[in-house]
Amino acid sequence: MFVVLDFGCGPGSFSIAAAEMVGADGKVYGLDIHPFAEQMLVKAAARKGLRNIEAINSACETGLKDESVDVVLLYDTFHMLSEPRLVLKELHRVLKPGGVLSFNDHHMKEDEIISSVTDGGLFRMTAKGRRTYSFQKEKNAL
Secondary structure, eight states: OOEEEEETOTTOHHHHHHHHHHOTTSEEEEEESOHHHHHHHHHHHHHHTOOSEEEEEOSSOOOOOTTOEEEEEEESOGGGOSOHHHHHHHHHHHEEEEEEEEEEOTTSOHHHHHHHHHTTSSEEEEEEOSSOEEEEEOTTOO
8 A cells, every 4th residue: 555644735736636646445634723624625526536545634743653754745835834853754764665755845955855754864855856856764773
């Protein structure tokens, strides 16, 4: 089963798209600190008939098992985090070996993005797209 965590999912645009991509055998978790975002995600999934989405209301803790997620989407959220290091530790914990952190934050410059994610030794950058950066979980971190 392919598992995606959309961290800071907001109304769920990326969560819905991911749920359609992973199909009925996959799972998508949409996490957001705002209860209203959680409600919007649940309603959007119901409208689309998607049963493979689960909403999580949290600022950091996912409640997911260690090494249970294939891809984390962290889009336009990082600049607002009060505890970015704790969030990165949590994302590292839930990502499977070889798991990917897909990152975008248009409020940050490229060097700031790369150093923010890699300085703690939890992730290394593996690719740069037009708007996203891909980071892979470091095996022996923590």
